[in-house]
Amino acid sequence: MAQGTTMVCTNCQFSLEAWEDGNPYGIDADKLLIEGLSRQEAKVHFYHPRQPPDGAFEFGVDVPHLCLACASEFCVDSEEPTSTCPSCQSPKICDLCELESKTCPKCGRGTFVSDGFMIS
Ligand SMILES: [Zn+2]
């Protein structure tokens, strides 16, 4: 079971869903080794159901992040971590679960507040 929360900007209603444990994935060995796909392409996310797929190895987690400079959303791979935004190269990136009280990059005026919890 996973717990998530919705983060909402107090000014512009920009909102994001944040799940505390990110998006787990496994690498499909067949796709990687036999079909020759890249590591990124061979990823199988198993958010629902939370069962690793058959034949998967090298498990990791894609953790959703928001760039506080350009507002782009992207995932940081736990196995290949990055500390800058892939769109604008800004180091001002933030884990969605840690957005509370950060300034909203869409409007630049509001801050994020948690708007209730969700269970999956
Ligand atoms: Zn805003």
Ligand SMILES: [Zn+2]
């Ligand atoms: Zn950015």
